Amino acid sequence: MVNRQFAPGIKDAINYTLELKPFRKFILSNGVAVYAIDAGVEEVVQLELVFNAGNWYEHQNMVASTTNHMLKNGTSRKNAFNINEHFEYYGSYLNRACYNETAMLSLHSLTKHLHELLPVIQELITESAMPEAELDIYRQNMKQKLEVNLKKCDFVSNRLIDEYLFGINHPYGKYSSSIAYDALQPEQLRRFFDQYYVNGNCTIFIAGRLPNNIELLLNENFGSLPLNKAQLPHITHPVEAAAEKKYRIINDKEGIQGAIRIASHFPGRHHPHFTKAQVLNTLFGGYFGSRLMSNIREDKGYTYGIHSYMQNHVQQTAWMISTEAGKEVCEATIAEVYKEMQALREKAVPEEELLLVKNYLIGTILGDLDGPFHIIGRWKNIILNELGEDYFYTAVADIKNVTAKEIQELANQYLHPNRFYELVVV
């Protein structure tokens, strides 16, 4: 009989050497940089065109995200149906996404169909027409979707906490509204499209099993476009954080759960504390075995899940604790969150727990390097945030080397209740 009392021996994950496969970089004729990872066994490819066309650059709310959405809704030659049908016929997925600083088009396709798809992507980023009829449908449907979402306490809380942190006029703090949808005009979208896509600033990321002629293919389709010629306008947005820090809001009188958000500003990825603070965050609320989960879910049963994380902003960011809990235990949940902050401030984390978290984080990175799409994803983060090519290795070293004393110092610096905004939406 095997002895089940004792755990089998393990190799600590922190003893693994992690390697991030280097990218190949080439420049198209017009100066657009392409970062490529040629790897994997499946004959698939992922192409991402990243434009500096996020809501940071818009002069009116929702213009950036609507322009991005409308990239698939008609060009001077094709209507929305034709465009969708083309990509879907080749079994490919063309998605778009708009963030604060950037906006992108991403394609997932079998490698063999790539040459049929690139010319249409070129058409979308040069000839999108922003048809009024399409805008009307989009506006109507988005307003209705918004109305449904506003019934949900988690949706409402996510909007409000960002507003408190950054201000309603800041790209990180503003959000959609019926009024903003009503104010959208095709002409504004066309102007934004012309400045930030047609004549915009673009970086390309491609990964998967790449065809041999990939440089040629990309150059033929994107190399002669008027991209990366104009300087990006220098726009600053002052943060206007709310003075009041505590909020209790009744959104639904019959609601039986409250959405809790507790958040504070955090300097962001470029700050030397960032990676070590990520280790602290993991301990605190960043994985299933975290202090918050162990206490508030696994011991008290107040919630289905509680998490903490750093928001994914390029400039300064926010440290967020997020959960939905029974209405009658919301205040008790908040008290426990602060108790866990206090414990991390007052007592150094036991070596065993710290090692566990380090192993978990390194193991997760190791597992996450599975396949070309994940590898390019890591590089994209590093490149777009201008973190430097050795970032991956310094971050891994920071995780491996951070001490319990440093963790406690960070907790004392950042995990103070008086730094945090606190919101419950029922």
Add this chain to the structure above:
Amino acid sequence: MIPFEQFVLQNGLRVVVHEDHATPMAVVNVMYDVGARDEDPSKTGFAHLFEHLMFGGSVNIPSYDEPLQRAGGENNAYTTNDLTNYYCQLPAENIETAFWLESDRMLSLAFGEKSLETQRKVVSEEFKEHYLNKPYGDVWHKMRSLAYTTHPYRWMTIGAELSHIENATLEDVKRFFFKHYRPSNAILTVAGHVTTAQVRQLAEKWFGDIPSGEKYIRHLPLEPVQTAPRKLEVHANVPADAFYKCWHICSRTDRRYYATDLLTEVLSGGGSSRLFQSLVKEKQLFSNIGCYHFGSIDAGLAAIEGKLVKGVKMEDAEAAVEAELQKIKGTSVEEKELRKVKNKTESLIIFEDMSLMNRAGSLSFYTLLGNTNMINEELERYQLVSAEELRQEAEIIFDANNSITMYYFGNH
């Protein structure tokens, strides 16, 4: 081609091995052939409650998560009406940790009163978060109990009502465990940087001495054929009216399954699909619309659901859906449209198979269905579906007598 080998231990545990030496990782996937359909009608939600209890410590190991995370691993689990699946991924060198953990919880749980007490509360909060405190959250609860009179698909995985979970006792829990969580009712799939010989040795070492238990033979009541339309009207505090309609479809192992799957894809797979183009874009009756099926192992449901544009009458919306269904029942799809949905299916399968975890999960699922090699055969079965088969399938499914309709009215 996804290569695999398989063998069965003396106690009935089926083992599948998929070697992939391009990754430093290993995935250990344990699928139990028990889902919400195996529950007692007066004790629903047990299979899912179990998914939670399985992390509350086993007979020799107080915590599942800690040792796994220490070994650089991560894990999760899910429960459906058909099955319960537990999976973890960790550096391949530490794979024995996963065997130790998974085998101990198959041997026996700790059955602590505290763990049960806490997880009852956690599941109650999950119930509230997903089904009670969400607009339209009660739709599938109501739809299932209308669509099924007899088969246990009539309740949801989370359970028919909160009280079943709130009243669960340790005795109930133990009985459920020893009935369903036995080697003869489980499939162990190990994938990644491992060898079959190594997995065989580890499986024998850690799982070999677990008593096989009494084999659970499933005798589920068959759902009688529906012979007349069923309808329900709901009024709730939501901002938009919504339309839901379901039809009974074949089981997962029926050869007609592939036509059914492609049919839902023709109707609503993407921006060029029929329902979206006709009802959202051209007629502007719906603000969104979807058609899909539940993918359940026993005969399941296909569904169309959408939210109505403000001011649109429910009857007009339904008539427009019906007109699209008449079209697909009356005329075979064009070759180009058929090619499109097959191409989409092809890439979907290839993209899914990129992830080691997905491959391990699929291998387990197809083994549970009775043929592990389905992982390599599915695409071919989709390719064989003809336009005429699609039309015939549409005719069988979209029959008024086979339909369950729900008008969900908001207050406005």
